[in-house]
């Protein structure tokens with residue numbers, strides 16, 4: 001029987017103790033599986049607190065889409081977008097919508113050390129009217145070439161790494177943001193899942 005080894009457990013702990021609970025991302029109808037996968041992986045790398053998403057048809061992030069990265073990120077499908085924005089604003093989050101518009105500020109002018117929700121728009125239509133309605137800040141990544149926009153997963157990476165830079169400078173990766181109760185609960189869940197998955201792989205391998 002496989003048990004989670006010390007090294008892997010340490011890695012899981014490190015993720016949870018450095019998790020930026022107050023930095024979150026909302027994918028507002030991002031539809032390409034390739035982009036979904038790339039966004040999930042960057043969110044994992046920066047260790048964002050939570051990833052929200054909605055889609056043209058209800059989808060579940062799965063191994064095929066994310067190559068497993070979604071397993072380590074708290075994520076939630078959003079059905080009621082109005083309620084979602086009202087709730088997150090009540091919790092004190094600033095809503096930062098990424099947009100290709102005149103009425104925007106350079107993305108580096110925002111203070112990402114505040115509780116922040118970054119909103120990414122659809123590949124064709126951009127962010128929805130509802131997201132724009134709830135925006136506290138509308139940000140643009142300056143473009144100097146012929147292309148009008150970046151790929152949405154690239155835009156996500158550029159902004160998240162600015163947030164990561166600001167938060168590191170402030171020592172925000174050195175102090176846990178999740179409660180000890182949530183950390184311990186999540187550790188148990190992850191370790192359990194890890195064992196089950198490894199065992200299933202072992203049984204499948206034996207059968208073939």
Ligand SMILES: C[S@@+](CC[C@H](N)C(=O)[O-])C[C@H]1O[C@@H](n2cnc3c(N)ncnc32)[C@H](O)[C@@H]1O
Pocket residue numbers: 098099100119120121122123124125126127139140141142143148149150151152153155
């Ligand atoms: C391909 S773009 C959407 C283009 C769409 N035609 C529009 O006008 O919004 C997809 C998403 O990537 C993000 N994005 C891409 N380039 C950006 C930039 N230069 N500044 C800010 N966000 C950008 C935004 O979230 C945008 O909604």
